[in-house]
Amino acid sequence: MAYIEIQNLYKRYKKVVAVNRIQLEVNKGEMLTLLGPSGCGKTTTLRCIAGLEKPEEGDIVIDGKPMLSQGFVPPSKRGIGMVFQNYAVWPHMKLFSNIAYGLKIQKVPKPEIRDRVHQVLELVGLSGLEARYPAQLSGGQQQRVALARALVSNPKVLLLDEPLSNLDAKLREGLRFEIKSLVRRMGITSVYVTHDQAEAMVISDRIVVMESGNVMQIGKPQDIYKRPANKFVADFIGTMNFIEAEVEEILKDSGAVTVRTGFSERMLCRRSDASVSLQPGEKVFASIRPEDVDVFAEPPQGRENMYKGTLAHKAYLGNFLYLFVSLDGTMIRVQVSHHMPEEEGQELYLVLHPEKCMILF
Amino acid sequence: MSRGNLILAGALWLVVAFLVIFPLSILVVESFKIAETGGWGIDNYLEFFKDTYYFKTFANTLLLSTLVLLTTTLFGVPLAYILARYRHRGKTIFTALILLPIVLPAFAGVFAFIIFFGKYGTLNLILMDIGLIDTPINFIYGLHGLVFIQSLHMLPFIVLGLSAGFTNIDPSFEEAAEVEGASGYRRFFTITLPLCTPSYLAGAVLVFLWPFTDWLTPLILGQVDFLPSISYLNIAYHFTDLHRKYMGIVAVVVSSIVCISLFLLARWWVERKKYTGLSKGTTSEGRVIEPSAPVKVGAYVYMVLVAILVLLIPIVLGLAAFSRRWVFEPLPTYWTLENFRLILLESPVLIKNSFLYSGIALIFGIAFGLPVAYLIVRTRVPGKDALDFVITLMLAFPGIAIGVSYLLAFWEGIPLAQYWIIMPLALFARRLPYFLRMAHSSYLQLDPSLEEASEVSGAGKLRTFFSISLPLLLKGVLVGVVMFFIMAFQEISTAVFLYKGGWETLPIGIYLNWHRGMEFGIAAAMAFLMIVITFILLLIISRIGGGVLKAAWGAEGK
Numbered sequence A: 001m002a003y004i005e006i007q008n009l010y011k012r013y014k015k016v017v018a019v020n021r022i023q024l025e026v027n028k029g030e031m032l033t034l035l036g037p038s039g040c041g042k043t044t045t046l047r048c049i050a051g052l053e054k055p056e057e058g059d060i061v062i063d064g065k066p067m068l069s070q071g072f073v074p075p076s077k078r079g080i081g082m083v084f085q086n087y088a089v090w091p092h093m094k095l096f097s098n099i100a101y102g103l104k105i106q107k108v109p110k111p112e113i114r115d116r117v118h119q120v121l122e123l124v125g126l127s128g129l130e131a132r133y134p135a136q137l138s139g140g141q142q143q144r145v146a147l148a149r150a151l152v153s154n155p156k157v158l159l160l161d162e163p164l165s166n167l168d169a170k171l172r173e174g175l176r177f178e179i180k181s182l183v184r185r186m187g188i189t190s191v192y193v194t195h196d197q198a199e200a201m202v203i204s205d206r207i208v209v210m211e212s213g214n215v216m217q218i219g220k221p222q223d224i225y226k227r228p229a230n231k232f233v234a235d236f237i238g239t240m241n242f243i244e245a246e247v248e249e250i251l252k253d254s255g256a257v258t259v260r261t262g263f264s265e266r267m268l269c270r271r272s273d274a275s276v277s278l279q280p281g282e283k284v285f286a287s288i289r290p291e292d293v294d295v296f297a298e299p300p301q302g303r304e305n306m307y308k309g310t311l312a313h314k315a316y317l318g319n320f321l322y323l324f325v326s327l328d329g330t331m332i333r334v335q336v337s338h339h340m341p342e343e344e345g346q347e348l349y350l351v352l353h354p355e356k357c358m359i360l361f
Numbered sequence B: 001m002s003r004g005n006l007i008l009a010g011a012l013w014l015v016v017a018f019l020v021i022f023p024l025s026i027l028v029v030e031s032f033k034i035a036e037t038g039g040w041g042i043d044n045y046l047e048f049f050k051d052t053y054y055f056k057t058f059a060n061t062l063l064l065s066t067l068v069l070l071t072t073t074l075f076g077v078p079l080a081y082i083l084a085r086y087r088h089r090g091k092t093i094f095t096a097l098i099l100l101p102i103v104l105p106a107f108a109g110v111f112a113f114i115i116f117f118g119k120y121g122t123l124n125l126i127l128m129d130i131g132l133i134d135t136p137i138n139f140i141y142g143l144h145g146l147v148f149i150q151s152l153h154m155l156p157f158i159v160l161g162l163s164a165g166f167t168n169i170d171p172s173f174e175e176a177a178e179v180e181g182a183s184g185y186r187r188f189f190t191i192t193l194p195l196c197t198p199s200y201l202a203g204a205v206l207v208f209l210w211p212f213t214d215w216l217t218p219l220i221l222g223q224v225d226f227l228p229s230i231s232y233l234n235i236a237y238h239f240t241d242l243h244r245k246y247m248g249i250v251a252v253v254v255s256s257i258v259c260i261s262l263f264l265l266a267r268w269w270v271e272r273k274k275y276t277g278l279s280k281g282t283t284s285e286g287r288v289i290e291p292s293a294p295v296k297v298g299a300y301v302y303m304v305l306v307a308i309l310v311l312l313i314p315i316v317l318g319l320a321a322f323s324r325r326w327v328f329e330p331l332p333t334y335w336t337l338e339n340f341r342l343i344l345l346e347s348p349v350l351i352k353n354s355f356l357y358s359g360i361a362l363i364f365g366i367a368f369g370l371p372v373a374y375l376i377v378r379t380r381v382p383g384k385d386a387l388d389f390v391i392t393l394m395l396a397f398p399g400i401a402i403g404v405s406y407l408l409a410f411w412e413g414i415p416l417a418q419y420w421i422i423m424p425l426a427l428f429a430r431r432l433p434y435f436l437r438m439a440h441s442s443y444l445q446l447d448p449s450l451e452e453a454s455e456v457s458g459a460g461k462l463r464t465f466f467s468i469s470l471p472l473l474l475k476g477v478l479v480g481v482v483m484f485f486i487m488a489f490q491e492i493s494t495a496v497f498l499y500k501g502g503w504e505t506l507p508i509g510i511y512l513n514w515h516r517g518m519e520f521g522i523a524a525a526m527a528f529l530m531i532v533i534t535f536i537l538l539l540i541i542s543r544i545g546g547g548v549l550k551a552a553w554g555a556e557g558k
């Protein structure tokens, strides 16, 4: 059931269209992530939900109440909690006052304020620090203060704008899980903004991939990884080999597609939603992820999409190995988990699983 | 650390010791001399705080400072907010007008307002003409007039500090408050204003110290019971009455102590409260808002009123400068160039002196300021922070303290005060910190690798400085140079103790003309001339430094 509906949202700054008529729904209790490269309009979308920006067109409905079409509802009346990218923890107030700020405005009785601040501090693991000033805290701790401040008044909606982007890598990984479990436990409907695909995969129930103010794809993390809607999504999330190709034939019974590439007259790709409308002769990208390619020293028997190539170079990345294999000049990146005795320049055989090859553009 | 740097540091310390520490110590030493016995002791201080008159003077000055600070704050907060946050036409021109008093000599304002608001000044005459009042209203003679004139003069410091604060604080601090449910006034008073206190304080302390420095305004308004005025009178007019002289010195020392304590207190507070927020990735249209129509009209009316008051200064002085015998008339009736003829033909020496002394002071300033900035920014010579600190302290010293201490220190023994070079030296010492701040900040912006590249190519330190650093620093420093010149050009509180016949500068000429014969016309013409010169200099800065605003701002070194 949709708790937040974003209808046809359009926002521009002078000539720059930041958000281009996007359509989104956030389900109750769900953690939805806006993912995309810098400048794609994630922050702007989030700020429109918060009421910090007024969009030119469209409406935002929170819990059945329109925020724009029936008079602008200011941020202070939307009942949201927000974690800013730079935390925005007020430096002139102690921790306690920072967190209690919203409750005081709501005229919550003093003893209750104290109890709730203590509870939320315990929740984020900052008990005992309420008399500190923000300057006396580390980046990670300030981040928790921002989270505590956003959570303390039990908001209907929690908005987080790249909350971990200012932290170092180690801390970031730990906090991802913490935020996820905390928000899940409290059952708050939340919208999370990040440009880090790994973070999005870990934290989200669903991901919205955005580019240049447009929504590219919406789906569960694994769906987006396995079935990217287009080349942009496939490129942005994970690593992908894009092989320039020309459509040869669409097989009637299976819906699979054969294409011609620089190294082969025939390569078989799985059926996809797009294959229905494909025409022979069309230029496309036959795409496969590095981990879906198999490597053999000797030609295996009876495999589809088997090609001979030469090992151009190897890159050792710790827990796995990247092989760059040239198929008649087309470079294919292959991920293998074990050691390969082959030297650079040696011949190898690749199998590009037809079930894992997809047509993208 | 190279030996060259150490030698340089040593040389600069010698200059500071000779021109700052030595004379100021003499000042303190003299304050312990007892006139009656010729001995030493704290008797002068005891008398100062026991004597009802001196104590009253002290209390008066504190009261005046408090009132001036309150007034400037009350008027400055909305003004800064309007300038920083509202979208409106003519922002540049209003900003320039409201900040104008920074570059106008303080005494220019006093003369203009006496002519306009005086007992038989323009305003009273107009009001009586149209029958609104029967007897003149006392607009400015008294504490209220003093508060008014000093507040208008110091208002820019509050406005500058606060509007920079309002512009620079990270928007997300206020947005977070908005999301938390705070709207309008609540957000302003709980978040915005407290976050601006550091930038406010930097200006506020200068405002508070002004009544401890400005001896002339009270004197002209017939109010002498303030510390700087009483010091001036005691020392300059009763030089032979040793007791009064020493009491004057005590007053100077007490003023200096108050000023420096407050200055250090404010500095310490600002350091402690410096809110360095990460400011990354926020999306917002700055903090400029479109106010509702009534608010906008109100804002305009308010800005126009302040701007008119400021503009009165050059306009009234201009009128007075081109006329004679402007008394008992709302506007002058007899127009003439006679005032200018007198200044330019009969006593061009004043103009020559002004340019000469300020020019020499400026050369000293550059020759001293750049190496100090270099030492502080680029080296790790021991004691460089102390050097910076001592020089910065000079910001807080009342001009009188410098003038008096030079007079005491360089009269016998090292009789520099008998030569005119004392004038530029004193101007240099007084305005040193301003130039240093400026050089300092442009040095910070100069990427050290540019200099390193030169040294790697084989150039020595000195050559690198002249062929690489100096040309790159020049633009930033030039603004500081012009501001320094303007300030030295307008300096009176130091110079008035040191000048002798033939050494008069324009500001002293203005003071003497008022003082001797109430020759308003000539004094006004001189003040007007100074304003014109200042304007030409400002125009030059705005060509090189990107706007009067920035120039004035940078010179305060915040």
Ligand SMILES: Nc1ncnc2c1ncn2[C@@H]1O[C@H](COP(=O)(O)OP(=O)(O)O)[C@@H](O)[C@H]1O
Pocket: A013, A016, A017, A018, A036, A037, A038, A039, A040, A041, A042, A043, A044, A045, B283, B284, B285, B286
């Ligand atoms: N206040 C603003 N003024 C002008 N352009 C802006 C402003 N805020 C955002 N933009 C532009 O809108 C686009 C989207 O910005 P944003 O929502 O911040 O992207 P993201 O958060 O995805 O990095 C960018 O092209 C950005 O330059």
Ligand SMILES: [Mg+2]
Pocket: A039, A042, A043, A044, B281
């Ligand atoms: Mg962003």
